[in-house]
Amino acid sequence: MKEVYEVRMHGRAGQGAKSGSQLLAEAAFKEGKYIQSFPEYGSERRGAPTVSYTKIADKVLKSHEPIVTPDVVMVLDFGIMRSVLVAAGLPDTGILIVNTKVCSAEIKKLAQFNGTLYGVDATGISLELLGMDTPNVPMLGALVKLTGVVKMESLEDVLRAHFLSKIGEEKVQKNISMLHRGYEEVFK
Amino acid sequence: MGVRKAITGAQAAAEAMRQINPDVVVAYPITPQTPIVEEFAKYVADGIVDTEMVPVESEHSAMSATVGAETAGARAMSATSSQGLALMWEVVAATPGLRLPIVMSLVNRALSAPINIHCDHSDVMGVTTVGWIQIFSENAQEVYENTLLAIRVAEDNRVQLPVMVNQDGFITSHAVEPVEIFDDALVQKFVGVRSLDRALLDVEHAKSVGPLVLPNYYFEFKRAQEEAMSKVFEVYHEVGTELSAITGKQYPFFEAYRIDDAEAVVVVLNSAAGTAKAAVDAMRAQGKKVGLLKPILFRPFPYAEVREALKDIPVIGVLDRSMDFGACAPVYSEFRNALWELERRPAMQSYIYGLGGRDIMTTEIEAVFEELLSGKLDPEHQRYIGLRG
Numbered sequence: 019m020k021e022v023y024e025v026r027m028h029g030r031a032g033q034g035a036k037s038g039s040q041l042l043a044e045a046a047f048k049e050g051k052y053i054q055s056f057p058e059y060g061s062e063r064r065g066a067p068t069v070s071y072t073k074i075a076d077k078v079l080k081s082h083e084p085i086v087t088p089d090v091v092m093v094l095d096f097g098i099m100r101s102v103l104v105a106a107g108l109p110d111t112g113i114l115i116v117n118t119k120v121c122s123a124e125i126k127k128l129a130q131f132n133g134t135l136y137g138v139d140a141t142g143i144s145l146e147l148l149g150m151d152t153p154n155v156p157m158l159g160a161l162v163k164l165t166g167v168v169k170m171e172s173l174e175d176v177l178r179a180h181f182l183s184k185i186g187e188e189k190v191q192k193n194i195s196m197l198h199r200g201y202e203e204v205f206k
Numbered sequence: 207m208g209v210r211k212a213i214t215g216a217q218a219a220a221e222a223m224r225q226i227n228p229d230v231v232v233a234y235p236i237t238p239q240t241p242i243v244e245e246f247a248k249y250v251a252d253g254i255v256d257t258e259m260v261p262v263e264s265e266h267s268a269m270s271a272t273v274g275a276e277t278a279g280a281r282a283m284s285a286t287s288s289q290g291l292a293l294m295w296e297v298v299a300a301t302p303g304l305r306l307p308i309v310m311s312l313v314n315r316a317l318s319a320p321i322n323i324h325c326d327h328s329d330v331m332g333v334t335t336v337g338w339i340q341i342f343s344e345n346a347q348e349v350y351e352n353t354l355l356a357i358r359v360a361e362d363n364r365v366q367l368p369v370m371v372n373q374d375g376f377i378t379s380h381a382v383e384p385v386e387i388f389d390d391a392l393v394q395k396f397v398g399v400r401s402l403d404r405a406l407l408d409v410e411h412a413k414s415v416g417p418l419v420l421p422n423y424y425f426e427f428k429r430a431q432e433e434a435m436s437k438v439f440e441v442y443h444e445v446g447t448e449l450s451a452i453t454g455k456q457y458p459f460f461e462a463y464r465i466d467d468a469e470a471v472v473v474v475l476n477s478a479a480g481t482a483k484a485a486v487d488a489m490r491a492q493g494k495k496v497g498l499l500k501p502i503l504f505r506p507f508p509y510a511e512v513r514e515a516l517k518d519i520p521v522i523g524v525l526d527r528s529m530d531f532g533a534c535a536p537v538y539s540e541f542r543n544a545l546w547e548l549e550r551r552p553a554m555q556s557y558i559y560g561l562g563g564r565d566i567m568t569t570e571i572e573a574v575f576e577e578l579l580s581g582k583l584d585p586e587h588q589r590y591i592g593l594r595g
Contacts, residue, residue, distance in 0.1 A: 040212075040382050047212040047384060055212075056381035059238075059323070081484035082345075082377050082477040083567045 029094030038154030159200025222353035279405025302337030307360030324563020465497030
């Protein structure tokens with residue numbers, strides 16, 4: 019058992035890899051864990067590849083290094099796999115979750131990963147419920163289903179705390195629905 | 207007990223500023239400092255603090271206005287990074303001589319050129335000779351507590367000097383970590399209000415500030431400034447003891463981590479000290495006797511205390527996140543100086559790491575320890591960690 023549970027999120031700027039990783043960290047923090055969440059910054063502009071890290075542990079996290087051997091990798095845009103080796107450092111026993119409608123042979127080939135690949139149509143869910151492509155929230159639902167690293171209620175609380183004043187109750191409810199749809203609809 | 211929050215290093219600095227509730231904050235946005243003033247501006251807009259916030263057109267103006275407010279008698283703060291510090295340098299260098307206890311957050315970022323927004327210490331190491339007190343922070347929690355400590359050290363009557371509270375750009379400023387924020391009322395009692403003894407606007411006690419001082423007295427002014435700097439140690443200790451009553455923590459000049467029986471010690475500032483602790487733990491688990499010394503108070507530099515702490519260590523590696531081109535690196539230089547008086551001087555090695563935000567990994571620091579323990583050192587040349595061939 020690793021002392022630190024490590025999740026790496028790859029996406030494109032604007033898709034919410036940074037906030038997704040922070041929401042996850044805050045949910046774990048609510049459950050009494052020690053956490054770190056930080057993105058890798060470049061010259062950010064919408065559409066550029068981004069990566070964000072979440073570390074969760076029962077002990078104080080001393081190191082500030084980026085994640086090189088993740089337990090889980092989440093890919094918010096499968097197209098990123100054409101230019102970024104998303105599975106780098108992910109052991110075959112690890113979990114790779116990709117935002118995709120199907121785990122096609124092409125997707126599997128792009129991922130360059132020998133372990134089990136999971137898919138969830140996070141963009142479809144998000145467009146259907148919110149009318150916007152914000153795949154990070156359904157992806158977090160899928161993560162909870164596959165790993166149980168945090169409780170769904172903790173993520174719901176964190177979503178509410180972050181967004182209620184900004185987007186109102188109706189949209190918060192939609193985000194919570196997106197979280198649950200991701201949980202239910204993740205597939206191999 | 208305080209309230210635990212998941213916040214960034216930048217927000218931790220802003221939380222400290224909220225509790226300090228300064229009369230004036232003047233700043234100009236620059237990455238990666240921007241989220242400090244962004245967060246603080248929300249407190250101003252929401253009426254949570256009473257601060258007069260002054261947006262200005264440049265960092266030179268930011269420090270000039272901070273100096274003006276502080277001279278008038280206000281408690282004034284600022285924050286900057288890298289090129290911003292470089293642009294305000296003229297006024298930064300004047301501030302200690304004016305004996306103004308300004309506290310400024312410095313979010314460490316590499317200096318141009320080439321242009322780079324990421325962390326290194328070339329900004330702060332360019333101002334260590336001008337007379338500011340320099341405090342370094344490993345993580346967001348230390349940023350918060352060091353900022354509170356800084357106000358009281360700066361404003362103590364024996365000191366009256368400005369303080370920079372350093373944190374690593376992005377690595378600390380933009381990373382979310384658990385931070386314990388202590389009770390507002392207790393902290394506000396601790397920080398108190400600035401004494402108006404030296405306020406220029408106290409017209410009953412008229413005085414001049416910033417006069418022309420020619421060769422007949424300039425030297426004496428500077429000698430007095432050095433005397434004030436020498437008082438920082440006792441004041442820092444006293445103020446730290448007071449802050450301990452709230453936080454339950456200690457405020458030493460540096461942190462000695464597992465060095466008691468160490469055969470090799472690494473010295474490193476700020477966030478990389480946390481990564482070095484992880485490396486020390488990993489090496490100790492393998493039975494290797496290694497430790498870390500993390501400088502916190504870097505100006506004034508606690509030479510005697512450092513010497514005492516390291517007197518029995520056979521090998522020391524000093525990791526610098528900036529270079530002094532054509533000379534020994536700045537942190538390495540201080541430690542070499544500090545250890546000169548020892549009868550049995552340790553072997554030492556200088557390392558450069560992390561320039562322009564290059565990551566530093568636990569495994570790389572473990573490799574440094576292995577090298578130090580192997581005795582294969584080259585004191586004539588600095589070595590480079592993670593540099594591409």
